[in-house]
Amino acid sequence: MFSKKMVLIVGGIVLITVNVILLSVTSKSQSNFGFGRVSLSFVAPFQELVTRSVRFARGIWGHYFILVSVSQENDDLKKSLNHAIEKNNQWHELELANKRLRNLLSFQRSLANRVVAAEVIGKDPSTWFKTVTIDKGKADGLQKGLPVVLPQGIAGQVIEASDHYSKVMLIIDRNSAVDALVQRSRARGIIKGASADQCRFEFVLRKHDVQVGDTVIASGLDGVYPKGLRIGRVSDLSERSSDIFYEITVEPFVDYEKLEEVLVVLRPKIQTFASQQ
Amino acid sequence: MRYGFYIGTCLFLILIQTTILPYFNAFSGIYDLLIPFVIFICICLPIRESLPFVLILGLIMDNLSGSPFGFYLTFYFWLFVGVRWVLKFLRVSNKFLLSFVVVIAVLIENIIVIGTFALSGPDWQLPADAFKNIALPFFWALITGPIFLLGLLALSRRFNIQLNGASPQPNAYG
Numbered sequence: 001m002f003s004k005k006m007v008l009i010v011g012g013i014v015l016i017t018v019n020v021i022l023l024s025v026t027s028k029s030q031s032n033f034g035f036g037r038v039s040l041s042f043v044a045p046f047q048e049l050v051t052r053s054v055r056f057a058r059g060i061w062g063h064y065f066i067l068v069s070v071s072q073e074n075d076d077l078k079k080s081l082n083h084a085i086e087k088n089n090q091w092h093e094l095e096l097a098n099k100r101l102r103n104l105l106s107f108q109r110s111l112a113n114r115v116v117a118a119e120v121i122g123k124d125p126s127t128w129f130k131t132v133t134i135d136k137g138k139a140d141g142l143q144k145g146l147p148v149v150l151p152q153g154i155a156g157q158v159i160e161a162s163d164h165y166s167k168v169m170l171i172i173d174r175n176s177a178v179d180a181l182v183q184r185s186r187a188r189g190i191i192k193g194a195s196a197d198q199c200r201f202e203f204v205l206r207k208h209d210v211q212v213g214d215t216v217i218a219s220g221l222d223g224v225y226p227k228g229l230r231i232g233r234v235s236d237l238s239e240r241s242s243d244i245f246y247e248i249t250v251e252p253f254v255d256y257e258k259l260e261e262v263l264v265v266l267r268p269k270i271q272t273f274a275s276q277q
Numbered sequence: 278m279r280y281g282f283y284i285g286t287c288l289f290l291i292l293i294q295t296t297i298l299p300y301f302n303a304f305s306g307i308y309d310l311l312i313p314f315v316i317f318i319c320i321c322l323p324i325r326e327s328l329p330f331v332l333i334l335g336l337i338m339d340n341l342s343g344s345p346f347g348f349y350l351t352f353y354f355w356l357f358v359g360v361r362w363v364l365k366f367l368r369v370s371n372k373f374l375l376s377f378v379v380v381i382a383v384l385i386e387n388i389i390v391i392g393t394f395a396l397s398g399p400d401w402q403l404p405a406d407a408f409k410n411i412a413l414p415f416f417w418a419l420i421t422g423p424i425f426l427l428g429l430l431a432l433s434r435r436f437n438i439q440l441n442g443a444s445p446q447p448n449a450y451g
Contacts, residue, residue, distance in 0.1 A: 024396040027345035039340040050296040122295040124342050127410045128390045131343030169343050195406035
């Protein structure tokens, strides 16, 4: 009744239509029908192994050069009998490390909820999407929707968690949205991902006072990120005569290209009546 | 053993792409390394073996990426269909023309990405770095894609010869 060519053409059209409909649904809902955990559990251990090996090799490589330069420096210092300069330098390094560690510790304490430190073990294979894989999962208390932060500011949120690994969507991803405030004037809007190192600050009314250089913080109203966490600094601001909103570009405080360790903020346990008894 | 080679190569490429290359800024705009691999298995394996492989690869990549679920599945499937169709007219021994398949595939992947952005809602916008995301992988694919694909074919041929003591299937290499 129908030729083979006809069946192929109709089959192709049906397949394309179904494909477009499915992509349309998934691009709006971020759902993966439960497949995510399986492949994350399969590939992430290998990613962890490779990442640790690369960092180990980089460490050895870096230390080798540090040793060479220290040796040369030491020779110079011996020749000039100027040990005081070296000691001064060492003290300065220790002071900086001390300050950095205190900063991290006080940041952890400043968060009301318990946090879990995690290491970034893999990055998104596509340049269009900004996600990372971390080495903590459900076994460590992580679940979908938890905020991921750094002392410098917000990193993103957990979008998929397997037993020992999780996928984190960074706030620079185009699917990310954070309810935010300008710290100085309390002007409110939504931070959305724009590119590798920029975010857009949308829906900020022009009647509010916003200036280049203003710090943008999380408002806490989205129910994901704790209020007051820093996001970035307003780097560009423009007004269109026909629009009631500003066009604002925000430069995040976190350097997402160099993301290695992050903190996941856990939700406080809900006290049920049964558990209290 | 043959499947071990394909699975090993695939895992190796995924790991390179997600863990090693991000450490090097020079490779920041490199294209999806699995594109030459999908083309390669379309050439080397019969449909009943290569199609499940391509679909599983798409599922894995979908879950490692922040892309809408089904994006890689869609792209690899249609790349598979396209390459099989092209192979009807093009002999694999015509390496010059075959090399351009990688470049075209990279461009098509970017078009599908933009298509999924458009499907996500009426107020969609192109990312600020869209041009960079299209241009850099294109040039990377233009320079390294053909070498990569031909390298995979040569590696497979050598591997098959060592494994079977003979050349691979005649349909695969024309």
